Amino acid sequence: MTRFWRSGEPFIWxxxxxxxxxLIMVAGLILLVMANGLGFFWPSDIVGLTLTDGKMVMxxxxxxxxxxxxxxxxxxxxxxxxxxxxxxxxLYGADFVWVEEAKIAKRQTPRDAILIERREWGNLYGVIKxxxxxxxxxxxxxxxxxxxxxxxxxxxxxxxxxIVRIEKKxxxxxxxxxxxxxxxxxxxxxxxxxxxxxxxxxKQEMATWQAKYKDQEAALARLNQSQTASVVIxxxxxxxxxxxxxxxxxxxxxxxxxxxxxxxFYLAKVWEFVSDDxxxxxxxxxxxxxxxxxxxxxxxxxxxxxxxxVLAAFYLREYARQGPFVSAVRIAVNNLAGVPSIVxxxxxxxxxxxxxxxxxxxxxxxxxxxxPTFGTGGILWASLTLALLTVPVVIVATEEGLAAIxxxxxxxxxxxxxxxxxxxxxxVLPALMPxxxxxxxxxxxxxxxxxxxxMITGVVKLAPSLPLDGFWPFFHLERKFxxxxxxxxxxxxxxxxxxxARPMVFTTxxxxxxxxxxxxxxxxxxxxxxxxxxxxxxx
Amino acid sequence: MPTIVDPMxxxxxxxxxxxxxxxxxxxxxxxPRRKATAFIGPSGCGKTTLLRCLNRLNDLIENVxxxxxxxxxxxxxxxxxxxxxxxxxRVGMVFQKSNPFPKSTYDNVAFGPRIFGxxxxxxxxxxxxxxxxxxxxxxxxxxxHESALSLSGGQQQRLCIARALAVEPEVLLMDEPCSALDPxxxxxxxxxxxxxxxxxxxxxVTHNMQQAARVSDYTGFFLLGELxxxxxxxxxxxxxRDRRTEDYITGRFG
Ligand SMILES: Nc1ncnc2c1ncn2[C@@H]1O[C@H](COP(=O)(O)OP(=O)(O)O)[C@@H](O)[C@H]1O
Ligand SMILES: [Mg+2]
Numbered sequence: 001m002t003r004f005w006r007s008g009e010p011f012i013w014x015x016x017x018x019x020x021x022x023l024i025m026v027a028g029l030i031l032l033v034m035a036n037g038l039g040f041f042w043p044s045d046i047v048g049l050t051l052t053d054g055k056m057v058m059x060x061x062x063x064x065x066x067x068x069x070x071x072x073x074x075x076x077x078x079x080x081x082x083x084x085x086x087x088x089x090x091l092y093g094a095d096f097v098w099v100e101e102a103k104i105a106k107r108q109t110p111r112d113a114i115l116i117e118r119r120e121w122g123n124l125y126g127v128i129k130x131x132x133x134x135x136x137x138x139x140x141x142x143x144x145x146x147x148x149x150x151x152x153x154x155x156x157x158x159x160x161x162x163i164v165r166i167e168k169k170x171x172x173x174x175x176x177x178x179x180x181x182x183x184x185x186x187x188x189x190x191x192x193x194x195x196x197x198x199x200x201x202x203k204q205e206m207a208t209w210q211a212k213y214k215d216q217e218a219a220l221a222r223l224n225q226s227q228t229a230s231v232v233i234x235x236x237x238x239x240x241x242x243x244x245x246x247x248x249x250x251x252x253x254x255x256x257x258x259x260x261x262x263x264x265f266y267l268a269k270v271w272e273f274v275s276d277d278x279x280x281x282x283x284x285x286x287x288x289x290x291x292x293x294x295x296x297x298x299x300x301x302x303x304x305x306x307x308x309x310v311l312a313a314f315y316l317r318e319y320a321r322q323g324p325f326v327s328a329v330r331i332a333v334n335n336l337a338g339v340p341s342i343v344x345x346x347x348x349x350x351x352x353x354x355x356x357x358x359x360x361x362x363x364x365x366x367x368x369x370x371x372p373t374f375g376t377g378g379i380l381w382a383s384l385t386l387a388l389l390t391v392p393v394v395i396v397a398t399e400e401g402l403a404a405i406x407x408x409x410x411x412x413x414x415x416x417x418x419x420x421x422x423x424x425x426x427x428v429l430p431a432l433m434p435x436x437x438x439x440x441x442x443x444x445x446x447x448x449x450x451x452x453x454x455m456i457t458g459v460v461k462l463a464p465s466l467p468l469d470g471f472w473p474f475f476h477l478e479r480k481f482x483x484x485x486x487x488x489x490x491x492x493x494x495x496x497x498x499x500x501a502r503p504m505v506f507t508t509x510x511x512x513x514x515x516x517x518x519x520x521x522x523x524x525x526x527x528x529x530x531x532x533x534x535x536x537x538x539x
Numbered sequence: 540m541p542t543i544v545d546p547m548x549x550x551x552x553x554x555x556x557x558x559x560x561x562x563x564x565x566x567x568x569x570x571p572r573r574k575a576t577a578f579i580g581p582s583g584c585g586k587t588t589l590l591r592c593l594n595r596l597n598d599l600i601e602n603v604x605x606x607x608x609x610x611x612x613x614x615x616x617x618x619x620x621x622x623x624x625x626x627x628x629r630v631g632m633v634f635q636k637s638n639p640f641p642k643s644t645y646d647n648v649a650f651g652p653r654i655f656g657x658x659x660x661x662x663x664x665x666x667x668x669x670x671x672x673x674x675x676x677x678x679x680x681x682x683x684h685e686s687a688l689s690l691s692g693g694q695q696q697r698l699c700i701a702r703a704l705a706v707e708p709e710v711l712l713m714d715e716p717c718s719a720l721d722p723x724x725x726x727x728x729x730x731x732x733x734x735x736x737x738x739x740x741x742x743x744v745t746h747n748m749q750q751a752a753r754v755s756d757y758t759g760f761f762l763l764g765e766l767x768x769x770x771x772x773x774x775x776x777x778x779x780r781d782r783r784t785e786d787y788i789t790g791r792f793g
Contacts, residue, residue: 408638416702431641
């Protein structure tokens with residue numbers, strides 16, 4: 001027995017076990033997220049259920065579970081229930097119903113069943129009754145109706161997209177221009193200029209924009225009137241719903257689709273998810289603005305944190321006189337990494353937003369007050385807060401890299417006549433790059449996953465516009481933005497329709513993991529290339 | 540002391556202290572132009588320290604106190620007016636442990652000239668000339684842009700020599716340049732020294748008595764921070780004046 005212990009065998013088992021356990025936990029987490037998230041876009045069949053009491057239910061089965069029977073006698077048979085997404089929120093009040101399996105008399109997959117994704121009110125399930133054009137029916141019944149619908153949907157979608165484009169782009173541009181003019185007028189007013197050629201010119205310009213606005217409004221009205229087609233759907237429970245085709249995002253009959261068609265559909269949905277704006281308080285549509293916001297925030301953070309951290313590390317190791325004070329600073333920096341992130345958030349609000357932002361507003365944007373420009377949460381402040389949060393990581397990594405640079409390399413450079421600065425710039429810094437990138441990778445991983453400090457420094461549930469667009473000065477660092485991490489929290493726990501939103505939690509989580517992975521892989525690739533450049537035996 | 544006409548380097552009453560510990564005592568010597576001068580002596584006797592005084596690399600160490608004068612050419616090395624960069628450009632150094640930069644062979648040699656603002660085609664010329672001077676050109680001309688760290692130990696040391704030559708120094712200081720090399724690489728460097736000393740003033744520290752005898756024209760023997768004897772190499776090795784020198788070169792010493 002003693003020999004067994006002394007052989008070291010148990011220790012090997014222990015280390016192996018610990019390693020296996022961590023692997024299993026990570027793999028489990030990823031599997032859970034994937035399993036829950038990846039199936040979400042798959043167009044599963046629509047089932048039509050006839051219950052024993054004669055009621056009809058139509059929808060897609062989302063899950064099955066055992067009904068808990070507290071106090072049941074041992075040996076009682078298990079009972080199961082299924083959750084069905086029945087949609088038609090405007091007709092039924094709720095998207096989901098639970099059905100006990102024992103109470104299902106008949107279960108079918110009707111070929112006529114149709115699913116319409118709408119711009120509002122979620123999915124519509126049912127059977128086509130008729131398709132109308134300007135109020136008069138053009139096709140009756142499921143089959144003819146389906147053909148008529150398919151013929152008209154692309155046109156309607158096109159118009160709907162055009163309407164969105166005009167509302168967002170054209171009218172957005174007009175609003176933006178008018179706001180700029182209003183601010184310039186206000187600025188003049190602050191200098192007590194309320195009349196004169198400049199004011200007249202601005203007012204003139206304002207009027208031109210107003211006329212353009214009227215034009216666009218008329219165009220919108222024309223577009224709206226051009227689409228008169230609608231579809232009437234009958235749903236179980238003797239309900240009927242007439243839906244204008246401009247409301248249709250897509251209509252499909254999953255029960256008639258083969259695996260290939262379903263796969264194509266799946267890919268289209270995934271693409272929509274990563275490239276579109278969210279709809280219906282984020283429970284439908286895509287998360288593009290959140291991806292964009294996350295990546296942009298991490299980029300700005302990297303741009304700030306790298307020089308800051310590297311310079312600080314250089315000072316600590318190369319220039320500061322080593323002693324108790326520098327040691328204390330070093331310990332403080334290391335401990336900064338352990339401060340709860342929300343504390344950084346509070347600091348960001350107090351210092352960046354109120355103090356720095358407020359000062360900028362009073363100095364440069366007095367005409368906009370009391371509406372704050374920089375004196376409120378925004379992507380710049382959120383990025384700076386995160387830069388502060390992650391700067392210790394970069395400092396530590398850089399310092400370690402500096403310590404690892406052989407002294408002979410510096411002496412070689414100095415002996416050739418290079419000054420200390422030239423040595424730092426041309427020899428030390430290039431050799432240090434891999435270490436700096438290692439620090440940056442760790443910082444980015446931390447920053448991309450952080451949510452708490454962002455919630456109070458600039459992240460919002462729904463940002464009206466991206467922080468990067470076509471209007472001068474293109475980067476709008478004062479704007480609020482969306483973020484994948486916050487999106488997960490928002491759809492998962494703040495949504496009015498939790499059941500419908502739950503799969504979004506997982507799909508968004510997958511996406512967040514992917515974004516972090518891609519950012520890190522890019523940095524790792526760059527680092528490895530640099531390492532290779534310097535590789536080779538030292539002797 | 541031999542009389543040397545028009546010495547390149549003149550050291551007078553040099554004392555050096557690392558904090559409280561004195562490393563050099565009253566060293567006075569003259570190093571001739573375009574000759575190889577060897578410093579020998581047991582470890583810790585101050586050879587490296589003296590060498591690093593000549594290009595002021597000791598400035599990097601805190602708490603070094605120096606008295607006495609050193610003149611190289613027309614320049615008084617420890618004159619506060621001296622431009623240290625310029626001095627170090629004129630006084631090149633090759634270290635005991637080869638220390639190429641983690642860059643390509645080309646960039647290593649071009650490092651010094653680039654610092655002094657030389658660009659493009661002039662640079663190619665300098666790189667080739669320096670590598671040829673260091674007898675390395677034929678071995679690396681096809682892989683100039685590969686990492687210098689992939690060269691062998693001997694090649695790396697010759698690269699360091701080429702790198703030092705690229706800034707066209709007048710003096711070349713070499714601190715045990717062969718101590719980490721195998722005999723063949725050592726032979727190559729010794730051969731190289733024979734040609735280099737026609738153009739440069741070379742000061743070489745070595746532990747290898749045969750090496751000192753083979754490559755140098757003058758030899759200084761150091762002991763515990765003192766210059767015990769300085770003379771023409773044949774004389775030091777055949778007929779030393781000092782008993783301690785004799786003991787050391789015949790191997791009777793520590
Ligand atoms: N940076 C330093 N700080 C303090 N003492 C040093 C330093 N460098 C060398 N010394 C001391 O100075 C003496 C001479 O060293 P060195 O010149 O390196 O000898 P050598 O090159 O002849 O072996 C030794 O006693 C050594 O311990
Ligand atoms: Mg030495």
